[in-house]
Amino acid sequence: MAKINLLDKQVAELIAAGEVVERPASIVKELVENAADAGATSIIVEIQGGGIRLIRVTDNGSGIERADVANAFLRHATSKVRVSEDLSHITTMGFRGEALASIAAMCRVELLTRTREEVAGTFYSIAGGEEERLEDAGCPVGTTITVRDVFYNTPARMKFLKKDVSEGNSVAAVVEKAALANAGVAFKFIRDGAVKLQTPGDGQLISAVRCILGREFAEGSIPVRYQQGQLVLEGCICKPFIARGSRTMQNFFINNRFVRSKTCMAALEEAYKNMLMIGKFPSCVLNVTIPPYEVDVNVHPAKIEVRFANEKSIFDLVYYGCKTALGASSLQPEIKAEDVKYSPFSISQSQEIPRQERMSASQYRLVVSELPEKKAEVYSPVSNRTQPLAAERLSFTEKPVPRSVSPTGEPMRVPSLQPSAATAVLESENFLDETYDLRKKPMLDIEAEPEQVPQPMPQDPYENARLIGELFDTYLVLQNEDQMILIDKHAAHERLLFNRLTSGGIAGEKQLLLAPVSVKLTPDEHAAILDNLKLLSDAGIAIENFGDGFVVVREVAPVLAKTDLELVVTELAQKLLSYNHHLLPRQLEDLYHTIACKAAIKAHDKTSSLSLKQLVTLLREDGSATHCPHGRPVAIRMSRYEIEKKFGRLG
Structure with missing residues (x-):
């Protein structure tokens, strides 16, 4: 009896599909890459149930001609490679012709597409690798692919999926990486009916970084632009004082393709040598532009790993690019004050924060003199207080301040600091010629008006x-x-x-x-x-x-x-x-x-x-x-x- 069996078409397709489609995030990655290859400037990703129940990717790219729709779902059918020589000049995200075939083998898929030259669009549905419908449909230029019931026909794969929250987070990470790689594309990510991410697609990397990695990273980032022969490094890196406790915010791209590269990671961290505390790691969004024949992207089915013809040149590019950017930037951290919140202890406190007005002491006296005989009420965050606060009972003394008056016309008295031990130390160290002495200025000055806008820091x-x-x-x-x-x-x-x-x-x-x-x-x-x-x-x-x-x-x-x-x-x-x-x-x-x-x-x-x-x-x-x-x-x-x-x- 023969021991070697020839697998039938359905089993072979399920096995092959398992190499490409690991989870809903894998499907989203392939569909988004196809949309980017189609020249889309707007991509909308929508999921439900972590992507297991529904995935919908809509783009405004070139679309698919009706004659090619059915062929697009055949294995090894692609518009990006024709002969073996093309493999060494791949500039697109997808090229194997396995994505749509693998997705269709394990899910229920619907396609709605139209090219600019066509009057009517095309609706196509396929489930478990079996074609169901192909007909006319009205739709805008571009493509919408809807994927339902992931792994519905392979329960053995279904049981290895995680909870909807975890699968949804993986999909979100894929969309974020795609948005960072394509700053000129406006991305929108909708999760269970709520918009979770939206980028402007204005072509500015810092705009996408602000939306995805946050304001702190964007404001504390250092732009990087470095060229070494045919290799170009572009992107941004973080200032040392906002480094993180993990490498989760290290984003490397090769020709705008997100990759995991130990070479790039080692070069980045070496550039920060002697700048980071132990246990801290730099964050980055860096893209290496390299001739296609110098990098092999055909290493892993998910295209997440690449192999370089010259690892050292990549290491040097990232290391010297980041080192140069760090050397040209001011790396001192700046303290930011939180928004001032007024006292929450008074139940009579107005909801509207009182506005500080600019006036001189003489103007203030004139305004007060025109008030009715009834004493003016002075705003106090704590009403009807009879006992002084603890701070007022410490080492303060009363000292009259010239040119300042109370609303009643009486001279206003403000607290003045007693000479402290710190002041005595400064005097003994002969710092008084360079020290601003608090005792020579009143703590309150009604004519002193602070700057209303922050001034730029000196270079x-x-x-x-x-x-x-x-x-x-x-x-x-x-x-x-x-x-x-x-x-x-x-x-x-x-x-x-x-x-x-x-x-x-x-x-x-x-x-x-x-x-x-x-x-x-x-x-x-x-x-x-x-x-x-x-x-x-x-x-x-x-x-x-x-x-x-x-x-x-x-x-x-x-x-x-x-x-x-x-x-x-x-x-x-x-x-x-x-x-x-x-x-x-x-x-x-x-x-x-x-x-x-x-x-x-x-x-x-x-x-x-x-x-x-x-x-x-x-x-x-x-x-x-x-x-x-x-x-x-x-x-x-x-x-x-x-x-x-x-x-x-x-x-």
């Missing part, structure tokens, strides 16, 4: 910056025009040292130690140090072999003189040992990072005002010290507009 964050003081012995406070800058002194100093080490700027600055430092190492660590004496000398540490597992440090760069050299050398030896004596550029940066971290000013250290001023000067001269090697930001900024918005001073 150079430290240009004309004025040192105000130090906060918590950790953060420098600067004022630069209409913005406040907070600098983490440890992160700033660490980054400056790291930059000097990587540029070789410390090698020639070594000085002799009054007392050489000897360090005991294990035999393996001792050998690792001796194999890299030149490298360590270039990094500012001159080491000699003292025999018997000992090394001696006789010269160091001045910035390392006060560090625990024994600890530094031991840690460097352990790192060198873990690298097996073969240093790659990334590992070399790790060594420099270790040295910079040990030598930098520490948080909570007492630092002289002269040193703090010098640190600001070095930051201004460096220009690229935006993040420490750990990835933490060196500085954050907050505009005067945001501060005054926080205090409710804006009308």
